[in-house]
Amino acid sequence: MTHIYDLLIIGGGPVGLFTAYFASMRNADVAIIESLPQVGGQANALFPEKEIYDIGGIPKIKAKQLIQQQLAQLELFQPEIKLSTTVDNIIEQADGNLLVTTNHGELQAKAVIIAIGTGSFAPRKLNNVYDPALEDNGQVTYFVKNLADFADQNVMVAGGGDSAVDWALALENVAQSVTIIHRRDQFRGLESSVQKLRDSTVKIMTPYLLNQVTPAADQLQIDLKKVKTDDHQVVAADKLLINYGFVSDSRLLRQWQLDLAGSKIKVNTKMETNRPKVYAVGDAVTYPGKLDLIAVGYAEAPIAVTTALQTIYPEKIQPLHSTSLFN
Ligand SMILES: Cc1cc2nc3c(=O)[nH]c(=O)nc-3n(C[C@H](O)[C@H](O)[C@H](O)COP(=O)(O)OP(=O)(O)OC[C@H]3O[C@@H](n4cnc5c(N)ncnc54)[C@H](O)[C@@H]3O)c2cc1C
Known part of the structure; x- marks a missing residue:
């Protein structure tokens, strides 16, 4: 029988990783799909040695170290991470689930969160x-x-x-x-x-x-x-x-029937796109006041996960604080 994930997260950059962590904390069955053979997005691919100074609570941290810490954080739940896998399309099915097609076959989910940043990276x-x-x-x-x-x-x-x-x-x-x-x-x-x-x-x-x-x-x-x-x-x-170095390509996004502003996905304050059960976060999105910063993407992740889970499991009460999950 085909496995149907609660959430498929497209993109394993810093924002995709945190989205997967937050979704796992909420007991969601999640997987991350990442086109590169490594996670970490721009931070790992473009500026691994650069210090980052604008993450709350962390005076300074090298980009690659931040990604290592995010992976350590994810260890608790060990969601599946499908590397070297590029999403081609997201298709609505008759049963209301979403079919995600990739270069390595198809996956199904109740909802999808897009965290593809500036598009799929490939080495120059x-x-x-x-x-x-x-x-x-x-x-x-x-x-x-x-x-x-x-x-x-x-x-x-x-x-x-x-x-x-x-x-x-x-x-x-x-x-x-x-x-x-x-x-x-x-x-x-x-x-x-x-x-x-x-x-x-x-x-x-x-x-x-x-x-x-x-x-x-x-x-x-x-x-x-x-x-x-x-x-x-x-x-x-x-x-x-x-x-x-790397080159990024956002052409695939144009086939996903999403409302775009330039090469960014338009979302509302609940991180909803124009498509049902398709949400987006991080550098991939735009809305009035949007900033392309990791801290901003981290803030969008819990909003997208909560909106998605409220939509696919409307009967479940979504707890707000992590303490209520770990106690
Ligand atoms: C030089 C530089 C310095 C920066 N310095 C800072 C800083 O100091 N502080 C700060 O907050 N921000 C900084 N930023 C911005 C920060 O890197 C981004 O805000 C952040 O990386 C966004 O994370 P993301 O997860 O949304 O996207 P990304 O990091 O772009 O990750 C997206 C991931 O999705 C994958 N992907 C794309 N398309 C597909 C597909 N179709 N299928 C599967 N996977 C796909 C990509 O391979 C990539 O790994 C800097 C950026 C640059 C370029």
Whole structure:
């Protein structure tokens, strides 16, 4: 029999994670659907090392730490988190439930809360530099899912931001060798991390661009071009990890029959969209006075969950304070 969730939360950014936590506290059967292989939304993908100063009760916290704390908070309930899964559409069914179609099949729920921020993220890919088949066996990759996959390998990391620097340092402990290449002499990563990188055994090659990546026996042959020169260097590596940032895409949203203002979903003060049992929160929404801040999204989450549960379980009294749930 098909499982019917109470709530499906689309998007595992900070607001989606808190929505899932709050819904779990209310005993709802929830799952989060996230298009990336990692949760954390913009905070993890775009500014993991940046300090955040505007969350109530927390003087300052690194973005990636905030996401770790949110995951720790979710541990209590362990809702399902479906990673690498992108929602294509939300379809009303004759029985009143919603069918959520994804790239990995269909799911059903009594209600849906959209927390997709600025749209689905995908790594900024390099065109024409390598055969995409090299991604199939993980020789060229955009994510580190498991550090052990890089054990005893000669790894080249491409990129100059926080992620590239952090991964180069993390891989130094497991890989046989790590080389980082960047098109500028200066790295954009946090100063203390860049200093750690310069003090590490990671080989730094700047200013170089990836020119051509070709398979050679079990390895990759990576042709690097020195910026603004005709100089080339060919380096062998077992794996290439590319970290050139992310691009977001809000085109899917346009197929979901929602009232939009630009690329934002219009909601009322109960976080209701124009569609029955479809609610939205976080950076994805707009209303008069809306601010794209995590604190604002956190405030919208309990409103959306409460409205959704009142709609799908009108007979249930919804408690207001968490103490009445844990006692
Ligand atoms: C550089 C920078 C600095 C910032 N600094 C601060 C700050 O100091 N304080 C602050 O409060 N805010 C800050 N913000 C804003 C903050 O990041 C956003 O308000 C917050 O991330 C919104 O969270 P969200 O969960 O609504 O959306 P997002 O963080 O955008 O997460 C949405 C998630 O949904 C997923 N998704 C999208 N479409 C689909 C789909 N179709 N199917 C499945 N999954 C999907 C995405 O992959 C993503 O993981 C900053 C933003 C940037 C860019």
